Structures are given as C-alpha cells and as structure tokens.
Amino acid sequence: MLSLLFEIAMLVSSVCGFFVAAWLMWRAQKQGDLQALAGFATMMAIWCLGHVLLLQGYHLAGVLVVLANPLMPTFFLHFALCFVNSEPVQNRFLDRLRDVLPWLYVISGFVVLESWWRGGGDVISTADLDAFFVFTDAGILNLAYTVLIGVAAHSILLFGWYRHQGNKKRSILAMFGVGAWGLLLATSFVFPSFGMNWFPYPMLLLPSYLLLLVYGVVRYQILSVNAFANRALLWLAMMLVVFCLIAVISVVSGQVGLQALANVPSWQLWLYSLLLLVMTAVIYQPLNRLISRLIYPGAMLNEQVLENWSSHLKEAQDWPALIAIGERLLSAQIRRNVQINMPFSDDIAVKTDLAIRLSHDQNGWRFILIGWEDASPGMRLTAEVFASLYANSCGLLDRSLALAAAERKRLDEQHLVELGGLSAAVAHELRNPLNIIAMASHDSPPETRQHIQTQLNRADRLVSDMLVYSGGLTLQRSPTPLRALITSVLAQSSLENIHYDIQVDDALELDADPQRLQQVFINLIDNATAFLRNQADSRLCIEATLEAESLIIQIHNNGPEIDKTLQGGALFQPFVTKRAGGSGLGLAIVRRIIDAHGGRIFHRVDTGWPVTFEIVLPNKQTQEEKQEQQNAE
Structure with a gap:
C-alpha cells in the first residue's frame, strides 16, 4: 500500500x-x-x-x-x-x-x-x-x-x-x-x-x-495565479473536511445501527468521497453558469466583459466622453437604450425608460437606478455591476482632471510671473525714450507741443498701469476709515457738472491697505467720470452696507450701460476697454487688489442704475465680535 x-x-x-x-x-x-x-x-x-x-x-x-x-x-x-x-x-x-x-x-x-x-x-x-x-x-x-x-x-x-x-x-x-x-x-x-x-x-x-x-x-x-490558488485552497479545505467526516462516520456508524456502512473499509469511503469531490469540482463551473442564467436570464457577465468595460471607460478624457462611452457599453450589453445622468448635466430629465443617475458626496461617487423596476433580474444585475464600475471610473476621471487642472494652473501662474517680469522691464525701458521725446518737443510750436504732451501723458499712464499690474502685490494692512478714504479720492477727481452722493457711515472701518484701496476707488471713479463728464444730469453714488460677515460697497453712476459683450469676467481682463484713451488695465488692477484683500468685485445690472460695480470685502470687525461672543458662551 x-x-x-x-x-x-x-x-x-x-x-x-x-x-x-x-x-x-x-x-x-x-x-x-x-x-x-x-x-x-x-x-x-x-x-x-x-x-x-x-x-x-x-x-x-x-x-x-x-x-x-x-x-x-x-x-x-x-x-x-x-x-x-x-x-x-x-x-x-x-x-x-x-x-x-x-x-x-x-x-x-x-x-x-x-x-x-x-x-x-x-x-x-x-x-x-x-x-x-x-x-x-x-x-x-x-x-x-x-x-x-x-x-x-x-x-x-x-x-x-x-x-x-x-x-x-x-x-x-x-x-x-x-x-x-x-x-x-x-x-x-x-x-x-x-x-x-x-x-x-x-x-x-x-x-x-x-x-x-x-x-x-x-x-x-501574475494576478491570475492568486485566483487559481484561492480555488485550489478552497477545494483542499473541502477535501480535508470530507476526510474528517468519513473518519467520524466510520467510527460511529456501527454504534447507531448502520452496520453495513461500518463494514465498508475506510479507504473505500475516502476514495468514493474524493471521486465525488473531484466530480463536483469539474461540474461546478458549468452548473454555476446554468443556474446564473436561470436566476438572472440575459446577464452574460464574465471577466472578459468586465475587462472590456474597464478598458473602454479608461479611454475617456472628459465627462462628455465618459457619459457617451458608458451609455454605449451598457446599451449594447442589454440591447436597450440607457441614459446616464451626471450632477453637472444640463438636462437631467430622463429621456429613456432606463437610466443611471450619478451623484457625488464626501464619501465618493454613488449611483441610483431609475426605471429598472420592471427590468428582468439579469438586466438589473448587469446594470448594478456596470454602475458600480462606472462610479469607480468617475472617481478616477475626477482625480485625473483635478491633477490636470492643478498642473495647468501652475503653468499659468508661472507664465504670468514671467510675463509680469517682462512687462515691468518693458515699462521701465519705455520711460527713457518718453523723457527724450518730451525734452525734444520743448522747442516745437505750442499746438504741436500740446498734442505731443497729451500723447506722452497717455503713454505714461499706460506705463504706470503696467508697472502696478505686473509688479509684486504686498499689502500693508492698517485700520482704514472708509468714508474718509472715499472723500479724499473724490476731492482729487475732476467732478465738474457731476453730482455725487456718499452713503457711507462715518464709523465704518476696514482692515486694509489704504494705498491699494485708494487705487481701487481712483480707477473706478475715473472710469465713471470719463463717461459722465459730457452728460447732462450726471450722478455718481457710493454706498456701503454691512451684511453678515461682509462689507458691501457699491459704486453707481447713470452713465451709458456697459456693452453686453464686455459684461461678466471679460470686463476685468487686461487690455479690455471701451474708454477713449484708456489703458485697459484699470479694472484688471482693481480686481487684483480686491482679490489680494480676500474680496470679490462684480458688475451688476439689477440695482436700478445703468452701471454698478459691487465690491464685497470680509469685515474683520464683525468676525472678531462673533469670535468674542463664541468665547463668552
């Protein structure tokens, strides 16, 4: 033996x-x-x-x-x-x-x-x-x-x-x-x-x-080896369990009256059990597939299908492509049109009988099946497996796009730094030829000299704006009375035939850089007066209100409305202007200074004035009072 x-x-x-x-x-x-x-x-x-x-x-x-x-x-x-x-x-x-x-x-x-x-x-x-x-x-x-x-x-x-x-x-x-x-x-x-x-x-x-x-x-x-080892260990464990059971049966069968079973040699019982286990292992997969088709008719899911889905979903480089690929794959698998809705889709209405709606929260991507109640169990199982895989692909694409956006932002910031240094260098170099032209025009006729001086002032203004916009922006914060700052700016502006009104509380005070904030009001008021100067019944209004933790400042004027093509974010881009003789950098400088203060600036058309610029700045005084109240509680 x-x-x-x-x-x-x-x-x-x-x-x-x-x-x-x-x-x-x-x-x-x-x-x-x-x-x-x-x-x-x-x-x-x-x-x-x-x-x-x-x-x-x-x-x-x-x-x-x-x-x-x-x-x-x-x-x-x-x-x-x-x-x-x-x-x-x-x-x-x-x-x-x-x-x-x-x-x-x-x-x-x-x-x-x-x-x-x-x-x-x-x-x-x-x-x-x-x-x-x-x-x-x-x-x-x-x-x-x-x-x-x-x-x-x-x-x-x-x-x-x-x-x-x-x-x-x-x-x-x-x-x-x-x-x-x-x-x-x-x-x-x-x-x-x-x-x-x-x-x-x-x-x-x-x-x-x-x-x-x-x-x-x-x-x-080779990952497939681990799957094989998992199955092999499972069958080995089952074999050992069967052998142990046969040993127990051989011992107790005679004592419970099963004498015929007790007379069978143990090695024959082990051999029969081993053959039975081998036969079970051989027919397990075919039976498993047959039962799956009976329970889930129409579901033909296997490793090849899942691998095909995964490889195609990885090809998507943006959300529209991922949606299109997902709809095509699942529709082809179940032979029914399926719609996939994302949180940012313009039209979230379900256009087909079957849909999958994706949502995103702090725990990741989740899915909901819509309209699958009357679908067969096989189709529903296919949809759940695909939706789970699709949600995982959404997470991968989301992280990929975030990394790409961060890289683009880094490159853009690097490009802006380089462009800023170049602009500053060019601006400095322009000052010398401008001074030479001013001295050379001293002996020219008065009319010509006046024309040259006007253009030189315009060029000098452009150079100054370029230096401000391209230079490093550091803030020297200090308590700044808002009404006094606005009054000083208006006193230096040319406001002939312009009626102005200041609706700002004398007690309002900002934690800001007064020089930078003064530049903001100079640019905004100069822009307004450039359009109001030759208009009858010209009016300018500056008001400030406190709301929650923010200070809202609005500069209104009744000048001509801003062209709709410039409204929105384009209005604050560099070198965008409709003002004659303007540099196109005034509003860009304003936005840069406001951003540095942690605030925001908008152009609004719903205030009852033709033109309104609204500045929202954090109110440090309100925040400190709230913090003191929380500490007291």
Whole structure:
C-alpha cells in the first residue's frame, strides 16, 4: 500500500512539473527568470519520473534519470541570478556569474556523465518499497555538487532579499519558506543511501513543493495565479473536511445501527468521497453558469466583459466622453437604450425608460437606478455591476482632471510671473525714450507741443498701469476709515457738472491697505467720470452696507450701460476697454487688489442704475465680535 502511495505521489509530482513548466513557458514571454524556473520544473518532473520507472522495474533507466539531478539546482541557480540581478539591484559579481552560466551547465552535465560512467546510483529494496534509489560511493560527488549548487542559489536569493524591496523581497521570503519545506521533504530521500532503511514518508507530499515554489515566485507578478490558488485552497479545505467526516462516520456508524456502512473499509469511503469531490469540482463551473442564467436570464457577465468595460471607460478624457462611452457599453450589453445622468448635466430629465443617475458626496461617487423596476433580474444585475464600475471610473476621471487642472494652473501662474517680469522691464525701458521725446518737443510750436504732451501723458499712464499690474502685490494692512478714504479720492477727481452722493457711515472701518484701496476707488471713479463728464444730469453714488460677515460697497453712476459683450469676467481682463484713451488695465488692477484683500468685485445690472460695480470685502470687525461672543458662551 505504501509503495503504491509513493508511486502515485511521484507520478503526480511528475505530471504537475510538466504542466507547470508548460504554463511558465507560455507566460514567460522572453522573461529569463520564468524560463529558467520552467527548466527547473521540467527537471524535477523528470527526476520524479525516474522514481516511477524504478518502481515499474526499469531500474537502469530510473537510475540514469535520478542521477541527472545536478541539472535541477543548476536551473534554479539560473533562475535566482535572473530574478535577483535586475533593477534596481545590479551587481558586478552577479553579472560575471551570469556570464559563466553556460559553463555551469557544462560542469553539471559533466558531473551527470561521470556519475553514469562510474555507477553513482543503485537500487535497493526496503521494508515498504520494492525499488528505491541510493547513492553509491561513486555518486557522492553527484550528491555533494547538487547540495553545493543549491546552497549557492539560496545564497544569491538571500543577497536579493537584503537588497530588494517591495514585492521582490516578499517573493524571496516566500521562496525561503518553501525551500525549508522542500528540504524537509527531500531529507528522507537520502536516508537509504546512508543505511537508514526507513520509508520516505515526507516525499509523499513532494507535489506540494513545486506548486508552492512557483506560486511564491509569480504570485506578485501574475494576478491570475492568486485566483487559481484561492480555488485550489478552497477545494483542499473541502477535501480535508470530507476526510474528517468519513473518519467520524466510520467510527460511529456501527454504534447507531448502520452496520453495513461500518463494514465498508475506510479507504473505500475516502476514495468514493474524493471521486465525488473531484466530480463536483469539474461540474461546478458549468452548473454555476446554468443556474446564473436561470436566476438572472440575459446577464452574460464574465471577466472578459468586465475587462472590456474597464478598458473602454479608461479611454475617456472628459465627462462628455465618459457619459457617451458608458451609455454605449451598457446599451449594447442589454440591447436597450440607457441614459446616464451626471450632477453637472444640463438636462437631467430622463429621456429613456432606463437610466443611471450619478451623484457625488464626501464619501465618493454613488449611483441610483431609475426605471429598472420592471427590468428582468439579469438586466438589473448587469446594470448594478456596470454602475458600480462606472462610479469607480468617475472617481478616477475626477482625480485625473483635478491633477490636470492643478498642473495647468501652475503653468499659468508661472507664465504670468514671467510675463509680469517682462512687462515691468518693458515699462521701465519705455520711460527713457518718453523723457527724450518730451525734452525734444520743448522747442516745437505750442499746438504741436500740446498734442505731443497729451500723447506722452497717455503713454505714461499706460506705463504706470503696467508697472502696478505686473509688479509684486504686498499689502500693508492698517485700520482704514472708509468714508474718509472715499472723500479724499473724490476731492482729487475732476467732478465738474457731476453730482455725487456718499452713503457711507462715518464709523465704518476696514482692515486694509489704504494705498491699494485708494487705487481701487481712483480707477473706478475715473472710469465713471470719463463717461459722465459730457452728460447732462450726471450722478455718481457710493454706498456701503454691512451684511453678515461682509462689507458691501457699491459704486453707481447713470452713465451709458456697459456693452453686453464686455459684461461678466471679460470686463476685468487686461487690455479690455471701451474708454477713449484708456489703458485697459484699470479694472484688471482693481480686481487684483480686491482679490489680494480676500474680496470679490462684480458688475451688476439689477440695482436700478445703468452701471454698478459691487465690491464685497470680509469685515474683520464683525468676525472678531462673533469670535468674542463664541468665547463668552
């Protein structure tokens, strides 16, 4: 019986070795380490087959095959070198050792030939085995060389474990654990060679060594291996549970009156149970698919479909493209038109019977199925799986767009800094030729001199605005009475024939830079007076009110309405103006100063005045009072 078990174990190990080698060669794709590991699996399969040949009576062939075992650690050494000597670890000694690998194969072949020639192996009978391999005195070199190459291979792995990080370090650690297991299993192989006539029980588990070794190597490289290992462990656990149950049944069946069952040999019960478990494993997937089609008719979901969905959704570069791809994929899968609604969609009305509505909150993206109540269970399952995958794609695209926007903002800011430096340099350089032109025009006729002076003043104003706009903006904050500041600006402005009204409380005070804020009112009032000066019944009104934590300042005038093409954000862009002789930088400077104060500026058309500019600034006094009240509570 033990002889039969040993032969089955060796045969299973051989078959597993050939299958693993073929699978590794298929997945290797010119990877030197996996190709070498496939060679190791092949040699181990041949070595196990040699023991089967011995038990079948082919003693000479079996001995010759087993004596070829030095090639097995040589392939493993080859694998260790390729696996360890890769990025980011590159070692000169390992490079040189890799260069002499062909010679190591030659030496291993020579050791095998020497063992064959001198009769390095023999066959003996033990108490439990009719034929078992033992080394003769002439085979000691074969055994010693095999052990030496194995030690060298594991030394290289130890070096790799010390130098590598991440998954490679984990793989090497797993290989060491499996190596200890393999050493334990192989120890009994050499017992008879040293006169210990024991049955090699550990070798019955030899099939597990190769599988665990390969799994430890590729589990971090080929994800499909982990799915296979998960299923294999599940069936192994079920097998152990069945064996335990059979053992319990064999013991208690006679005591409960089931004498016929108690008389059945335990090994037959185990064999029948094992066959039943194998049959269950074979028919599980077909039955699972059949039942899924019965419960969820129309749902044809598998790994290929999910992979196809995922790959196509990743192609989307913006939200419209993602919506279009999502609708096309799901509609094609269920053969019904489906609409996908996003939070920012212009038209969120459901245009089809079936829809998926996406929403976003602090916990991520969520979905709601709309109109799927009457859909078949298969269609609904397909929609739920797709919507879950689609929500994940929304999160990925959202982060991708945010990163792209941040990068564009950084580049824009860098470009503005460079442009600001260039503008400042140009503005400074323009001052010199302007001064030369002013001095050269001193002796020209009065009319010509006046015309030149007007244009020089215009150019000087443009240069000054460019310097203000392009220069670094630092604030020197201090308590600033608002009404007094506005009054001083109006006193310096040309307000002939313009009626003005200041509706600002004397007690209003701002924490602001008075010089910068004065520039804001100068620009806004100058813009207004430029259009009001030649208009009858011209009026200008400045009012300020407190609301919540903000101070709202409105500058009204009854001049001509601003062109609709300029309303909105374009009005505050540089070099945008309808004012004759204007630089186009006045409002851009205003917005920049207000932004620096943490405020906002708008153009409004709903106040009853033709033109209104509204400034909203944070009110530090109100915030401090609120904080004091909270502290008191």
